[in-house]
Amino acid sequence: MLRATLKSLLARKLRLALSAFAVILGVMFVAGSFVLTDTLGRSFENMFDSAYAHTDVVVAPKPKVDGQYAGDSSPVPGVLTAADQAKIEAVSGVVAAHPIAEAEGARVIGSDGKVVTTVGPPRLGSNWIDGVGGAEIRDGHAPQNDNQVVLNVEQAKKAGLKVGDQVTVLTPGGKRTFELAGTFGYAGGLDGRGGVLEVRFTDKVAQELMLGEPGAYTSFDVDVAPGQSAAAVRDAIAAQTGGAYEVKTGAELAKSIADQFKSVLDGLNKVLLGFGGVALFVGTFLILNIFSITVAQRTKELALTRALGASRRQMIGSVLAEALVVGLTGSVLGLLAGLGVGWVLAMVAANVSGLILAPIALPMSAVIAAFSVGIVITVLAALLPALRASRVPPIAALQEVATPDRPLTKLSVGGGLVTAAGVALMGYGLTGDGHLWPMLGGVMFAFIGVALLSPLVGKPVVAALGRLFSWSVAGKLGRLNSGRNPRRTAITAAALMIGIALITAASTVLTSGDESLRGAANREVHADLLVTGQNSTDVMPTFTRSTMDDIRKIPGVASATSEVYARAMIGKNGHGVSIIDDLPAMAAQFSLKPASATSGTLSALGPNDAIVDTETAVDEGVRVGDTVKVVLPKGDPVEFRIAAIYAENDFYGGYLLGSAALTHLVSPDPAVATITLAGGASESAVRDQVGRLLADNPEVSVMTKGEYLDQASGQIGTLLTMVTILLALAILIAVLGVIITLWLSVLERTRELGLLRAIGLGRAATMRMITVEAVVITLFGTLLGLATGVGMGAAVVRSLKGEGITDFAVPWSQLTAYLVAGALVGVFAAVLPSIKAARTDVLKAIAYE
Amino acid sequence: MSSETTQPAAARADGIWKVYGHGEAQVHALRGVSTAFDRGRFTAIMGPSGSGKSTLMHCLAGLDTVDAGHVFIGDTQVTGLGDAGLTKLRREKVGFIFQQFNLLPTLTAEENILLPMAISGRKPDPQWYDLVIKTVGLGDRLSHRPTELSGGQQQRVACARALVARPEVIFADEPTGNLDSRSSGEVLNFLRSSVHDFGQTIVMVTHDPRAASYADRVIFLADGSIVDELEKPTEGSVLDKMKSLDPGQSPDAATGGADV
Ligand SMILES: Nc1ncnc2c1ncn2[C@@H]1O[C@H](COP(=O)(O)OP(=O)(O)OP(=O)(O)O)[C@@H](O)[C@H]1O
Numbered sequence A: 001m002l003r004a005t006l007k008s009l010l011a012r013k014l015r016l017a018l019s020a021f022a023v024i025l026g027v028m029f030v031a032g033s034f035v036l037t038d039t040l041g042r043s044f045e046n047m048f049d050s051a052y053a054h055t056d057v058v059v060a061p062k063p064k065v066d067g068q069y070a071g072d073s074s075p076v077p078g079v080l081t082a083a084d085q086a087k088i089e090a091v092s093g094v095v096a097a098h099p100i101a102e103a104e105g106a107r108v109i110g111s112d113g114k115v116v117t118t119v120g121p122p123r124l125g126s127n128w129i130d131g132v133g134g135a136e137i138r139d140g141h142a143p144q145n146d147n148q149v150v151l152n153v154e155q156a157k158k159a160g161l162k163v164g165d166q167v168t169v170l171t172p173g174g175k176r177t178f179e180l181a182g183t184f185g186y187a188g189g190l191d192g193r194g195g196v197l198e199v200r201f202t203d204k205v206a207q208e209l210m211l212g213e214p215g216a217y218t219s220f221d222v223d224v225a226p227g228q229s230a231a232a233v234r235d236a237i238a239a240q241t242g243g244a245y246e247v248k249t250g251a252e253l254a255k256s257i258a259d260q261f262k263s264v265l266d267g268l269n270k271v272l273l274g275f276g277g278v279a280l281f282v283g284t285f286l287i288l289n290i291f292s293i294t295v296a297q298r299t300k301e302l303a304l305t306r307a308l309g310a311s312r313r314q315m316i317g318s319v320l321a322e323a324l325v326v327g328l329t330g331s332v333l334g335l336l337a338g339l340g341v342g343w344v345l346a347m348v349a350a351n352v353s354g355l356i357l358a359p360i361a362l363p364m365s366a367v368i369a370a371f372s373v374g375i376v377i378t379v380l381a382a383l384l385p386a387l388r389a390s391r392v393p394p395i396a397a398l399q400e401v402a403t404p405d406r407p408l409t410k411l412s413v414g415g416g417l418v419t420a421a422g423v424a425l426m427g428y429g430l431t432g433d434g435h436l437w438p439m440l441g442g443v444m445f446a447f448i449g450v451a452l453l454s455p456l457v458g459k460p461v462v463a464a465l466g467r468l469f470s471w472s473v474a475g476k477l478g479r480l481n482s483g484r485n486p487r488r489t490a491i492t493a494a495a496l497m498i499g500i501a502l503i504t505a506a507s508t509v510l511t512s513g514d515e516s517l518r519g520a521a522n523r524e525v526h527a528d529l530l531v532t533g534q535n536s537t538d539v540m541p542t543f544t545r546s547t548m549d550d551i552r553k554i555p556g557v558a559s560a561t562s563e564v565y566a567r568a569m570i571g572k573n574g575h576g577v578s579i580i581d582d583l584p585a586m587a588a589q590f591s592l593k594p595a596s597a598t599s600g601t602l603s604a605l606g607p608n609d610a611i612v613d614t615e616t617a618v619d620e621g622v623r624v625g626d627t628v629k630v631v632l633p634k635g636d637p638v639e640f641r642i643a644a645i646y647a648e649n650d651f652y653g654g655y656l657l658g659s660a661a662l663t664h665l666v667s668p669d670p671a672v673a674t675i676t677l678a679g680g681a682s683e684s685a686v687r688d689q690v691g692r693l694l695a696d697n698p699e700v701s702v703m704t705k706g707e708y709l710d711q712a713s714g715q716i717g718t719l720l721t722m723v724t725i726l727l728a729l730a731i732l733i734a735v736l737g738v739i740i741t742l743w744l745s746v747l748e749r750t751r752e753l754g755l756l757r758a759i760g761l762g763r764a765a766t767m768r769m770i771t772v773e774a775v776v777i778t779l780f781g782t783l784l785g786l787a788t789g790v791g792m793g794a795a796v797v798r799s800l801k802g803e804g805i806t807d808f809a810v811p812w813s814q815l816t817a818y819l820v821a822g823a824l825v826g827v828f829a830a831v832l833p834s835i836k837a838a839r840t841d842v843l844k845a846i847a848y849e
Numbered sequence B: 001m002s003s004e005t006t007q008p009a010a011a012r013a014d015g016i017w018k019v020y021g022h023g024e025a026q027v028h029a030l031r032g033v034s035t036a037f038d039r040g041r042f043t044a045i046m047g048p049s050g051s052g053k054s055t056l057m058h059c060l061a062g063l064d065t066v067d068a069g070h071v072f073i074g075d076t077q078v079t080g081l082g083d084a085g086l087t088k089l090r091r092e093k094v095g096f097i098f099q100q101f102n103l104l105p106t107l108t109a110e111e112n113i114l115l116p117m118a119i120s121g122r123k124p125d126p127q128w129y130d131l132v133i134k135t136v137g138l139g140d141r142l143s144h145r146p147t148e149l150s151g152g153q154q155q156r157v158a159c160a161r162a163l164v165a166r167p168e169v170i171f172a173d174e175p176t177g178n179l180d181s182r183s184s185g186e187v188l189n190f191l192r193s194s195v196h197d198f199g200q201t202i203v204m205v206t207h208d209p210r211a212a213s214y215a216d217r218v219i220f221l222a223d224g225s226i227v228d229e230l231e232k233p234t235e236g237s238v239l240d241k242m243k244s245l246d247p248g249q250s251p252d253a254a255t256g257g258a259d260v
């Protein structure tokens, strides 16, 4: 039996190669994402290991603000002084504690006048200390006075600056121009630490510009006496200073930072695996279809085998063995391809970020995932066709081959039930805080259910679609062919449906989000201009506080408010807070209203007043008139009076503090300003004037409300494009399915094609016939996908009502574009099969068997 | 020769050769065959299995190329035409009836009959169409699909399809090969009446002396050459001729070969 199986495998190598191709693509995606994240993870590890290789122990202050709130990973820098340094240097085993004053937000303006940007890594400003952390001057010399700085080699290259040039740096403490005294790198020939861009000043300038506090430091780099272990000294410092500091060895620090990166990579891996999963899910349909068609076409052969005495079990075994071979081959090749793809992507990522890539390796996780996924999926998909093969009666060998049109009742009832289960699961997954797994399971069930229903739905839809093309004979024949085998057409179309549905759902949700934002902006925002920056790192670009005074002086400006984001401890909890310099004006600009008649007023608020939204007030147990103690990153606790409790809206929630908080921040510079114009003032004139005030700050710009909303739409468009690109593989596999199905159909209908050619159907018309069949299938799949996708999108939008997505919008223009793309995909898929059909040799086709 | 008029024959072979394979395995399927098929006549081609009947017909119909010689359909030279020319020829001048698988399963009988017209974008002459339909005698079965028709009915549909377009010549390769004698009779009668009543030209390959007796003329092929021919054949005269041409082969064996 095995030999017979292998022989029949070889006889059908093309279609098996094609089904293996689907496995290869899916496995490639999965394995590739493991390889990518593993390689990047090890690269980060190596990078931080080498970055801290020359650091024995680091001492940092316990942060005043336990600043870890959602979305924030870096703790608030606290402040150390020379007194702390003396304390630490007194500990036995400590040779020296080098004081470091470092903070994020030193942005260099390059020779082209633009701010040097990074994709992710921070832009740090600190003081230069010879030899600490393995830093070494490469060119020129260390900063010798307050007008000199050094840049790391990578930064100097990016900025296009040479030693001796003037270099302008934007810092939290303002903009300043220096002389570039030199460039530096790190031991081991590194030009920087993994894409981090650095500016090193003298101690005094670093303290002034980066920390806003003379004599302050952020950490100490401790040298350990020869013969002492870093861990022992760490413990000694901790013990002898009474736990006043956070003390870590260089190795620990490297690990904890690398772990942060790794958790980001883990998230990335999950997202990629999700998309890989979709591709494999679609691949299942394709394999199922290929095996079904093959079994159908081999009915006679299978029946003969049965007649010769093969048992049912042997029949199932032979089909599954075939699937196993396909799955195994696909997994091995997919794994290799994944290794290649992962490596290439890692190289691209390294190139963009300046990371030094660790040697490529095949992680065990990739191997396990590749084989389990590849084989399990193929065998699962072949199970149904295998059962069908085992049910072929021996008598079929003698009968005329006619695939009877089995009734669809059972299938449709099953489909209905599965769809209902899927919808219910999805509904459950979307309620409350959201449950990811039920939701994903629901989506999968819904897809399977719709796929099962699709033969039933397909009959009328395919007939109606086909009618569009029936004006020519070729079109009519194509239409009839696509209606010929409802299950085959339906499965092929359903595979395409999945990708289209997910894109459509994403598009629906994002469009609804965009619409909701626009709606909310039009309802709630009464400001006309917005000043804000583009942030490429965690830190939002800011502009100098004095600019606010200049803006308020511009004729035509009715009110202008600014906002500074900060982290603060309020009571026992860390909060992200906004400090607003003119709370009443801001409340008016964003339609903030007191939550109830007893919630205070928003019209007269002083510098020491704070307002808070209802939900936070309940959570924190604060009431109007209460005084709260607020610890800001710098300085001592400040008391604020809760002047009002406001109803949260689409733009504001949480604590909003008055201007008294400004002096307790590292930098009072605002990240955002909103401007309301006086009646009759020209928007563009004011906009231009504000623009001129910001001219020397290339990272910050002024926008009208409309421009801001368009920019938000643009970002949504970018997100959608990314989702589409990631789903392209699933769609590609579905298109592959269309090609294979058509190809097999063409083979199956060789005789008919010969006949048609013999009675005068031209080559072009033959190709048109196949193309119409393909387009009908892909259009059907697209329509199914659009309908399912809009449905899923609507469900998600409903569940996001509380998150500010209040309007449901159907992205008609996108849907139309997808429909057109669906038709084009059909034309594309038809190319090979239609050439094959047009090449049918009439003589061979009509030769009697 | 039996040519009664001076107008060109409906189809003509001019010294055609057809060779398959190379070297040892070389087969001369046709060795310089020359013959003409007059308009309005029903010609049968007979001969032992492997004698080149199908090959001759395929070459005449432009389904296959020849290695030497020329083929004409009406006044069109078939040899040398490209795919477009051949497609046009098939649309306008040639009709086919095969032994089996003549009909598209997705179309009804009527749609199958009209398919060649539809393909070439022509409308059938309604009177002619009615006449053909009446002669084919399918009555209310016209809206049925091929799978719902008997083998004989299917072949009659195929005949009607070939006829409706009024081609210069219809080629039929063992059209009754798969049918019992009653169904064969129906099909052959239909073919004969289309020749005699409507002036259609038909060339039919057959193994069956009884089928050949429906024709006006029989040509005998052996080993790739025309070896004899017979005007106004009867079942008996054809049998005699076959015996004289191939004494070793019994007529039973010849008829049996039709099922191969
Ligand atoms: N494609 C081909 N390749 C090689 N040889 C071929 C091919 N087609 C036909 N032949 C050979 O050419 C000769 C004539 O074949 P042809 O099919 O014309 O015979 P036939 O008279 O129709 O026979 P039958 O009565 O069995 O149908 C045979 O010897 C056959 O083997």
Ligand SMILES: [Mg+2]
Pocket: B053, B054, B055
């Ligand atoms: Mg033959």
